[in-house]
Amino acid sequence: MTRAALPGSQFLNGNLWKILPLALLLCTTFVLPALAQEKDKLWRTLSVTGRGVETTPATLAQVSLGVEIQGKTAQEVQQEAARRSSAVVAFLKSQNVEKLQTTGIQLNPVYSYTNNVQRITGYAATNTVSFRIPTEKAGTLLDDAVKAGATQINGISFVANDQAIASAQKQALKEATQDAQQQADAVFSALGFKPKEVVSVQVNNASPPPPPMFLRAEAAKVADASTPVVGGEQQVEASVTLQISY
Numbered sequence: 001m002t003r004a005a006l007p008g009s010q011f012l013n014g015n016l017w018k019i020l021p022l023a024l025l026l027c028t029t030f031v032l033p034a035l036a037q038e039k040d041k042l043w044r045t046l047s048v049t050g051r052g053v054e055t056t057p058a059t060l061a062q063v064s065l066g067v068e069i070q071g072k073t074a075q076e077v078q079q080e081a082a083r084r085s086s087a088v089v090a091f092l093k094s095q096n097v098e099k100l101q102t103t104g105i106q107l108n109p110v111y112s113y114t115n116n117v118q119r120i121t122g123y124a125a126t127n128t129v130s131f132r133i134p135t136e137k138a139g140t141l142l143d144d145a146v147k148a149g150a151t152q153i154n155g156i157s158f159v160a161n162d163q164a165i166a167s168a169q170k171q172a173l174k175e176a177t178q179d180a181q182q183q184a185d186a187v188f189s190a191l192g193f194k195p196k197e198v199v200s201v202q203v204n205n206a207s208p209p210p211p212p213m214f215l216r217a218e219a220a221k222v223a224d225a226s227t228p229v230v231g232g233e234q235q236v237e238a239s240v241t242l243q244i245s246y
Helices: 009-043 074-094 135-148 162-191
Strands: 045-057 060-071 098-114 117-134 152-159 198-207 233-245
Touching (some): 060 098, 117 152, 135 152, 162 233
Antiparallel strands (some): 045 233, 060 117, 060 152
């Protein structure tokens, strides 16, 4: 028993080979220009990197100081270092310094060498802290910290406050973007091309470099004189890369 053919099935079976090429041609007609446009946008681009630098006053001094004690026994020097360090920390807290933290605690043997023989002659304990203080107060504070028990001033650097750095970062980014745009305009003008749109933006860097640490002499050698401390400026750098189609 044979099934009855569906209406129009003979037409479809007979003309399907005629319809498919037409459909494929229509699809190709619409897809190829789109692919060509995407390829054109991908390859016809210019990448430029702009740089921005902004300076801001360094109003804070970042200080590292400590206490070093030497003695015959480990327990003796550790207890004395702890006692003096506590006095120094208490003094710093009374001065309302910012970001006070312990940065190192060390206890090491001290050796002597006689006839190529090494032996322990004592121990040295060192406790160090770091903190921030307004630059104009740093000199007096260092002198008073020595009186409180500090025996080492390991270094001092100068930084801007967080609000000033954030403002400088925004300005540096703005300058970097403008610099990149001006470079692109110059290139397009020289080549006779017309820019279309910015297709990508990359922020490469927008942070201040680490401030340099200025090393100082041991505190005991400068305790008799008032310590002058002069801040400067901190630079904030940013770079922005623009990719522009044409």
